[in-house]
Amino acid sequence: MADAKKQPQKITGVAQVGPETAKGGAANKATLPSLNTLTLPYTLPSQGVPYGGAIPGGNVVLSPMRGEQEEALAGTGTGPHTARTVRHVIKGLVNLNGFPFEKLLLSDFVALVLNVMAFSYDPNVSVSVSCPECKKRNQYDTEVGKIPCDVLTEEKFKDASTYQVELPVSKVVIAFRPLTLEDTDAIEKFAQRHQPEADAKGSRPELTFGIAKAITHVNGKTVEEFGGLVPLRHWLREMTGRDLAALRKAMNDAESGYDLSPEIECVHCGHTFEVRLPEAGEFFRGKTAAPRSS
Ligand SMILES: [Zn+2]
Numbered sequence: 001m002a003d004a005k006k007q008p009q010k011i012t013g014v015a016q017v018g019p020e021t022a023k024g025g026a027a028n029k030a031t032l033p034s035l036n037t038l039t040l041p042y043t044l045p046s047q048g049v050p051y052g053g054a055i056p057g058g059n060v061v062l063s064p065m066r067g068e069q070e071e072a073l074a075g076t077g078t079g080p081h082t083a084r085t086v087r088h089v090i091k092g093l094v095n096l097n098g099f100p101f102e103k104l105l106l107s108d109f110v111a112l113v114l115n116v117m118a119f120s121y122d123p124n125v126s127v128s129v130s131c132p133e134c135k136k137r138n139q140y141d142t143e144v145g146k147i148p149c150d151v152l153t154e155e156k157f158k159d160a161s162t163y164q165v166e167l168p169v170s171k172v173v174i175a176f177r178p179l180t181l182e183d184t185d186a187i188e189k190f191a192q193r194h195q196p197e198a199d200a201k202g203s204r205p206e207l208t209f210g211i212a213k214a215i216t217h218v219n220g221k222t223v224e225e226f227g228g229l230v231p232l233r234h235w236l237r238e239m240t241g242r243d244l245a246a247l248r249k250a251m252n253d254a255e256s257g258y259d260l261s262p263e264i265e266c267v268h269c270g271h272t273f274e275v276r277l278p279e280a281g282e283f284f285r286g287k288t289a290a291p292r293s294s
Contacts, residue, residue: 045256055097131266134269148258168243175216191205208233
C-alpha cells in the first residue's frame with residue numbers, strides 16, 4: 001500500500017492546557033507545554049467505491065492514540081465488549097468527513113485498526129504459532145504495510161461476477177455484498193438473542209445468520225421475495241458443507257482489505273499453513289502494554 005508510506009503531517013488545533021482554563025489566579029502558574037500531534041492521510045482499501053462518493057478516493061485522516069484512548073482500552077481483553085470499545089476508540093481517531101462510521105465496510109474498519117495502531121506505536125506485528133504438522137514453534141514477524149491488502153476498484157465493484165457464485169452441489173446462484181459494521185452489530189445481536197440455545201448445545205447459530213446477512217439474491221430473486229432472513233437462514237442450515245464452503249470462499253475472495261490469515265512456511269519442516277494475525281483487542285493490548293515511540 002503506497003498510501004501507508006505517506007509522511008505524517010504536522011497539524012495544529014489540539015486542545016492546549018492554558019492558564020485561563022484553570023481556577024483562580026492561575027495566570028502566574030506555569031503552562032504545560034503544548035502537545036503537538038501528527039495526523040496521517042490514509043486511503044481505505046475500498047478506495048471509497050462502495051460509499052457513493054461520500055468518501056472520495058477513500059481518503060481519510062487518522063489521529064494517533066493518546067493516553068485517553070489507552071485508558072479506555074486498558075480494561076479490555078476479548079469478546080463483544082472489547083470489539084465495542086475498540087470501535088469507539090477508532091471512531092474518535094478517524095475523520096470520515098461526516099460519513100456514518102457504522103456504514104463502513106468491515107474490511108475498511110479492520111484496515112483502520114491496523115493503521116491507527118501502526119501510526120500510534122509501531123508497524124510491527126509479531127505472532128508465535130505452532131506448526132500443525134511438526135508442532136514446533138514458529139515466530140512470524142511482519143509489518144502492517146507488508147500484510148497483503150486487496151484494493152477495491154470501480155471496475156471490480158461494478159462487475160456482477162465479483163459478488164456472485166454458483167454453488168457446486170445445488171447449482172444455485174447466490175449474489176452477496178460485503179458486510180458493514182452495521183451488519184456485524186446485527187450478527188452480534190442475533191448471537192446474544194440465541195445465547196441460551198448456544199450455551200445449551202455449544203453451537204453458534206450466528207454462523208449461518210452471518211452468511212445470510214451478506215446474501216442479496218438467490219437465483220436472481222431478492223431475499224425479501226423469499227420472506228427475508230429467517231427462511232434464508234433455515235435454508236442455509238440445510239445446505240451441504242461443500243456448497244457452504246464454496247459460498248464462504250467466494251465471499252472471502254470478493255472481500256477487499258487485509259488478509260489476516262497469511263500463509264507461512266514452517267522453518268522446521270517446510271509445511272505451509274495459515275497464521276491468524278491477532279484480532280483488534282489482542283493487538284491493542286500488546287501495543288499499549290509496552291508502547292514504543294518510532
Ligand atoms: Zn513444521
